[in-house]
Amino acid sequence: MNQNDNILHLSGIIKRFYIGKPNELQILNGIDLDVKEGEFVSIVGASGSGKTTLMNVIGLLDRPTEGKYIIDGVDIDEATDKDLSFIRNQKIGFVFQTYNLVAKTSALKNVELPMLYAGVPRKERTRRAQELLALVGMEDRMKHLPEELSGGQKQRVAIARSMANNPAIILADEPTGALDSKTGRNVMDLFHKLNKEQGKTIVLITHSTELAEETGRIITIKDGSIMGERAGKGQ
Amino acid sequence: MTMLLENIRMAVTSLKANKSRALLTMLGIIIGIASVIAIMTVGNSLTMSVSTSMQSMGANNINVYIQPRETEKEEKENGIVFGTIERTKELTEEDYFTDEIIYSLISDFEDSIEAISISENVGSATIKNKDNSASISILGTSRGYFKANEKTMLAGRQFSGEETQNMRNVAIVSSKFVEDLYECEYEEAVGKDITAELNGEAVQYTIIGVYEQEDSAGMFGASSGTECYIPLTTAQEFNHSKNYSSLSIVSKVGVDSDDLAKRIEAYLEGYYRNNQYFTVMAFSMSSMVSILDDMMGTIVTAISVIAGIALLVGGIGVMNIMLVSITERTREIGTRKALGATNSSIRTQFIVEAMIMCFIGGAIGVVVGVGLGSFASSLLGYAASPSTGSIVGSLLFSLAIGIFFGYYPANKAAKMNPIDALRYE
Numbered sequence: 190m191n192q193n194d195n196i197l198h199l200s201g202i203i204k205r206f207y208i209g210k211p212n213e214l215q216i217l218n219g220i221d222l223d224v225k226e227g228e229f230v231s232i233v234g235a236s237g238s239g240k241t242t243l244m245n246v247i248g249l250l251d252r253p254t255e256g257k258y259i260i261d262g263v264d265i266d267e268a269t270d271k272d273l274s275f276i277r278n279q280k281i282g283f284v285f286q287t288y289n290l291v292a293k294t295s296a297l298k299n300v301e302l303p304m305l306y307a308g309v310p311r312k313e314r315t316r317r318a319q320e321l322l323a324l325v326g327m328e329d330r331m332k333h334l335p336e337e338l339s340g341g342q343k344q345r346v347a348i349a350r351s352m353a354n355n356p357a358i359i360l361a362d363e364p365t366g367a368l369d370s371k372t373g374r375n376v377m378d379l380f381h382k383l384n385k386e387q388g389k390t391i392v393l394i395t396h397s398t399e400l401a402e403e404t405g406r407i408i409t410i411k412d413g414s415i416m417g418e419r420a421g422k423g424q
Numbered sequence: 425m426t427m428l429l430e431n432i433r434m435a436v437t438s439l440k441a442n443k444s445r446a447l448l449t450m451l452g453i454i455i456g457i458a459s460v461i462a463i464m465t466v467g468n469s470l471t472m473s474v475s476t477s478m479q480s481m482g483a484n485n486i487n488v489y490i491q492p493r494e495t496e497k498e499e500k501e502n503g504i505v506f507g508t509i510e511r512t513k514e515l516t517e518e519d520y521f522t523d524e525i526i527y528s529l530i531s532d533f534e535d536s537i538e539a540i541s542i543s544e545n546v547g548s549a550t551i552k553n554k555d556n557s558a559s560i561s562i563l564g565t566s567r568g569y570f571k572a573n574e575k576t577m578l579a580g581r582q583f584s585g586e587e588t589q590n591m592r593n594v595a596i597v598s599s600k601f602v603e604d605l606y607e608c609e610y611e612e613a614v615g616k617d618i619t620a621e622l623n624g625e626a627v628q629y630t631i632i633g634v635y636e637q638e639d640s641a642g643m644f645g646a647s648s649g650t651e652c653y654i655p656l657t658t659a660q661e662f663n664h665s666k667n668y669s670s671l672s673i674v675s676k677v678g679v680d681s682d683d684l685a686k687r688i689e690a691y692l693e694g695y696y697r698n699n700q701y702f703t704v705m706a707f708s709m710s711s712m713v714s715i716l717d718d719m720m721g722t723i724v725t726a727i728s729v730i731a732g733i734a735l736l737v738g739g740i741g742v743m744n745i746m747l748v749s750i751t752e753r754t755r756e757i758g759t760r761k762a763l764g765a766t767n768s769s770i771r772t773q774f775i776v777e778a779m780i781m782c783f784i785g786g787a788i789g790v791v792v793g794v795g796l797g798s799f800a801s802s803l804l805g806y807a808a809s810p811s812t813g814s815i816v817g818s819l820l821f822s823l824a825i826g827i828f829f830g831y832y833p834a835n836k837a838a839k840m841n842p843i844d845a846l847r848y849e
Contacts, residue, residue, distance in 0.1 A: 291759060291760070
């Protein structure tokens with residue numbers, strides 16, 4: 190497999206905390222992972238398996254201690270913190286378990302936020318945000334504040350927001366974890382829609398094997414190492 | 425630019441979310457700015473009002489007085505130097521300015537002097553008309569007096585040469601006097617007789633003119649009487665005096681009155697060289713105005729320092745609440761970072777928020793201060809005149825407080841680790 194076809198390329202990723210201290214802790218023990226464009230991949234593991242740390246590394250919220258990570262052709266070893274902000278803004282769309290919408294700020298403004306940091310002009314921002322909210326079926330709740338929305342609605346706004354700058358990948362961390370099964374189902378359907386219709390690469394992090402089964406590829410992680418991978422029903 | 429606008433919008437949103445907290449935080453700034461503006465307004469109103477009343481007395485005027493000569497002996501006691509003034513002699517007729525001195529002054533300073541005004545105090549009296557009464561102080565004046573004091577005639581006329589020469593009992597009264605005593609048109613008052621009791625002697629004067637009494641600053645008391653002018657010669661006759669204790673000189677347009685005052689003082693000093701006890705002193709009104717301005721400047725500086733301390737405390741309050749705010753909004757900061765906000769955009773966001781908070785506080789402070797200052801000025805009887813410079817200065821200063829005290833919390837927010845910030849509960 191040529192690594193240039195991969196939107197994500199991780200090799201030998203090690204992450205240690207409290208380096209040089211007596212309580213030094215190694216969370217990731219050399220992760221090798223490649224994700225192709227348009228894939229819907231799930232990373233499954235119990236809590237404490239290191240999947241959140243891996244997601245932080247993939248999402249450029251944290252740098253690996255060792256190993257090589259190339260995202261959409263950019264080697265993050267050579268990137269400054271400011272570059273990382275730029276890559277997060279341009280190439281990654283985050284969806285969190287707790288939605289993390291900015292409080293007291295309308296759904297529309299929340300979706301505009303990544304475009305604001307990208308320097309997109311105001312009119313263009315609003316137009317695109319409206320389009321995205323319509324895509325997730327929230328066109329009639331655009332002016333609502335997060336506190337006026339249900340969990341499922343909030344997550345749909347968050348998904349619209351993750352799409353704002355048309356990123357290379359969407360990184361979803363337990364996106365249905367705080368939702369009941371019905372709304373969780375809707376959110377999952379939305380991810381499938383984005384993956385199929387928009388060709389978005391999606392990395393889903395979950396502890397639920399049931400959800401993982403829906404995706405194209407399932408990667409199981411345990412104690413900071415990849416235990417195995419297999420094809421899911423999604424592809 | 426769009427980023428700045430967005431930052432301002434975000435700041436307003438976040439302040440709106442915590443209205444009462446924002447208001448309480450602003451209170452320090454509001455009080456600080458309001459007190460500066462209030463005091464500046466009162467000070468400015470006072471200066472303006474006193475300056476204008478001095479201007480109306482004639483800024484080009486030079487007043488000349490006779491004053492006791494300070495001896496050159498200085499006694500040293502316990503290392504403290506006392507300038508001693510020997511008051512061994514009362515001021516007498518011989519020490520006064522004579523006609524001769526005044527004529528020579530006029531002829532020698534022909535190019536610089538517009539008019540000389542001389543006044544002679546006669547006494548005070550209360551004039552009654554039915555239930556009304558008005559108090560006046562009677563002053564004998566030369567014809568230059570009206571020019572020197574910039575009095576405007578509303579009715580009647582000034583003294584004629586004949587009246588001055590023959591020491592007639594004619595009087596020019598103030599508009600206020602007419603209003604208080606007769607409650608009639610100014611023209612109707614002309615020709616009326618008033619009787620004043622002076623030194624146990626009833627003297628009758630005929631009103632020949634009415635001058636405009638300007639609303640003088642309440643400084644000298646609104647209820648006090650007005651001046652009533654009679655010819656100088658009439659006054660001298662009454663007082664049995666021939667010479668003058670003081671002069672008021674109007675300089676010609678374009679003449680530096682400070683310089684003229686010095687030249688006149690030096691000139692008149694020549695006449696007093698042989699006078700052991702007395703000498704002359706001349707000073708211009710404009711130098712008085714500048715002394716007053718200096719005094720005001722000192723007071724304003726002193727108060728600004730105190731208000732500066734209030735603002736410092738207010739600024740620390742802002743910093744404190746900003747620190748609380750960023751702790752509360754840790755998750756938001758993490759989210760923003762995950763969405764691509766750089767450290768500098770987070771820093772700018774919070775600095776702008778602190779600036780907006782201080783600016784709003786400053787603006788409220790300006791409004792409150794102008795209100796309080798105007799109210800206080802009007803209580804003291806001055807026309808309120810807020811100083812534009814101090815308003816603009818205060819607003820800029822509150823923005824500066826925002827930057828200064830907002831920087832530390834904003835920087836703390838900017839340096840937050842996105843993972844920790846996202847995980848924060």
